[in-house]
Amino acid sequence: xxxxxxxxxxxxxxxxxxxxxxxxxxxxxxxxxxxxQWCLQEDGHTGITAGVFPEDPRISIESxxxxxxxxxxxxxxxxxxxxxxxxxxxxxxxxxxxxxxxIETLERVPWCVSACIDLHRDGxxxxxxxxxxxxxxxxxxxxxxxxxKRLSVQTTTFAAHRQLVLALGGWHALTGAEGIALxxxxxxxxxxxxIAEPSAFYRKHPDQTTAADSYWNPAEAAxxxxxxxQRARALREAGWTWR
Numbered sequence: 001x002x003x004x005x006x007x008x009x010x011x012x013x014x015x016x017x018x019x020x021x022x023x024x025x026x027x028x029x030x031x032x033x034x035x036x037q038w039c040l041q042e043d044g045h046t047g048i049t050a051g052v053f054p055e056d057p058r059i060s061i062e063s064x065x066x067x068x069x070x071x072x073x074x075x076x077x078x079x080x081x082x083x084x085x086x087x088x089x090x091x092x093x094x095x096x097x098x099x100x101x102x103i104e105t106l107e108r109v110p111w112c113v114s115a116c117i118d119l120h121r122d123g124x125x126x127x128x129x130x131x132x133x134x135x136x137x138x139x140x141x142x143x144x145x146x147x148x149k150r151l152s153v154q155t156t157t158f159a160a161h162r163q164l165v166l167a168l169g170g171w172h173a174l175t176g177a178e179g180i181a182l183x184x185x186x187x188x189x190x191x192x193x194x195i196a197e198p199s200a201f202y203r204k205h206p207d208q209t210t211a212a213d214s215y216w217n218p219a220e221a222a223x224x225x226x227x228x229x230q231r232a233r234a235l236r237e238a239g240w241t242w243r
Contacts, residue, residue, distance in 0.1 A: 001033055001034075001035050002032070002033065002034045002035070002082075002083060003034070003035050003036065003037050003081060003082035003083065003084070004030075004034065004035075004036050004037070004082050004083075004084040004085075004086055004099055004102065004103060004159075005036075005037045005038075005039055005080035005081060005082035005084065005085050005086070005162065006025065006036060006037065006038045006039065006086050006087075006088045007039050007041075007073050007076045007077055007080065007085060007086070007087060007088070008021070008038065008039070008040045008041070008076065008088050008089065008090050009040075009041055009043055009069040009072030009073050009076065009089075009090065010040055010041065010042045010043065010046075010048065010049060010072070010090045011043045011068075011069065011072075011090070011209060012043075012044075012046055012048055012207075013091075013205075013207025013208070014089065014090035014091040014207060014208065014209075015048040015049060015052070015090060016091070016207070017090060017091040017092075017093075017203060017205075018040075018049065018052050018053075018090055019052060019053075020093050021088060021090060021091070021092060021093060021094070022038075022052075022053055022059075024093045024094040024095070025038060025088075025094060027096065028094060028096075028097075028098065028099045028100070029096070029097065029100055030099055030100055030103065031100055031103055031104065034099075034103055035058070036058060036082075036099060037058050037060070037080065037081060037082055038058055038059045038060065038088075039060045039076035039077070039079045039080050040059065040060065040061045040062075040076065040090075041061075041062055041063070041064065041072040041073065041075045041076040042061070042062070042063035042064070042072070043064075043066050043067065043068060043069065043071075043072045044063065044064070044065065044066035045063045045064070045065075046063065047063075049061050060076075060079050062075060062076070062079070068174075068175050068176070068209075069171075069176070069178060069209065070171040070172060070173055070174050070175075070176075070178035071173065073087075073170065073171045073178065074170050074171055077165065077166075077170055077171075080162060082162060083161065083162055083163075084102070084103065084106055084159060084160070084161060084162060085159065085160055085161070085162045085165050086099065086102055086158075086159040087155065087156050087157065087158045087159070087179060088156065088200070089156045089202075089203075091203045091205065091207075091208060092116075092156055092200050092201060092202055092203055093119070093200060093201040093203070094199065094200050095117075095198055095199055095200055095201065097197070097199075098114070098199035098200060101114065101195050101197060101199065102114070102159040102195070102199070105159075105193050105195055106159060106160070106161060108193070109136075109190070109191050109192050109193050110160060110161050110164045110186070110190040110191065110192065110242055111158065111159065111160035111161070111164060111183075111186045111187075111190060111192040112158075112159050112160070112192055112193045112194070112195055113137075113153045113154075113155065113157045113158050113159075113183065113192070113194055113195070114153075114157040114159075114194065114195035114196075114197065114198065114199035114200075115127070115128055115131050115153075115157075115194075115195065115196055115197065115198040115199065116128060116154050116156070116157055116198050116199060116200045116201070116202045117198045117200070117201050117202065118201075118202050118204055119201040119202060119203045119204065120204050121204060121205055121206075125201065127198070128152070128153070128154070128198075130150065130152035131152060131153070131194070131196065132152050132153070132194050133194070133196075134194055134195065134196035135193060135194065136191060136192075136193055137187065137191070137192045137193060137194055139187070139191070140187070141187070142183055142184060142187050143184050143187060143188070143229070143232055146180060146184060146225060146228065146229060147229065149225075151180065153183075153194070154200075154202050155179030155180055155182070155183050156179065156200065156202060157199050157200055158179060158182065158183055158186075160186060164186060164189075164190060164242055165182070165186075167242065168182060168185045168186060168189070169185075170182065172227055172228060172231065174224045174227055174228075175215075175220065175224065176209065176210070176215060176221070176224050177221075177224035177225055177227075177228060178224075180224075180225065180228050181224075181227060181228030181231060181232075182228075184228045184229065184231070184232035185228075185231055185232055185235055187232070188232050188235040188236050189235055189240055189241050189242045190241065190242035
């Protein structure tokens with residue numbers, strides 16, 4: 001049975017919204033005989049996912065030493081059995097048709113990202129203001145945006161062939177921006193597409209990782225972005241492409 005594996009790191013605070021994420025997964029309509037698998041990884045032996053879900057063989061939950069989201073994602077990836085991989089943050093919600101559109105797009109290209117809608121604390125929503133044009137992504141577009149500090153997409157919407165993610169080393173061992181690093185690496189070696197129809201509500205709340213002032217320490221924040229830029233440049237200079 002063809003499968004798309006959803007990878008979700010779970011940190012203390014983001015776990016409050018897991019039931020909504022689960023309900024949004026259950027409501028997904030997939031093409032043909034496709035199925036989804038959900039690989040959740042607690043950042044630390046926290047037990048915060050205990051009792052959240054009913055018995056569901058599609059869900060895999062593990063925990064490990066606290067090391068932030070990138071490491072949690074990588075541990076989750078080792079349990080993924082699907083030929084396709086999709087990001088989903090623990091505090092976000094998939095919109096109807098999201099996985100179906102990912103699957104259909106990944107029949108044409110090795111990776112894709114999609115629009116998302118900001119979900120604010122008062123329940124109001126707002127669209128992403130800088131969405132790129134729908135369709136094939138111009139090579140180097142996101143790299144240039146990151147260099148100019150104005151990335152137009154949320155990497156929580158990233159989906160790709162599992163073998164591509166593995167070949168690129170998955171998510172960079174960073175304290176943040178690991179999704180950006182993977183997006184830039186994928187962009188260098190393979191063509192991708194942007195799906196204009198929103199795939200998720202991107203929740204804004206005080207417990208999200210990026211809401212902490214410490215996350216934005218200037219030196220560390222700059223290092224995270226520079227790590228992704230350096231890997232993308234190295235791949236470009238090596239001339240390696242995904243076939």
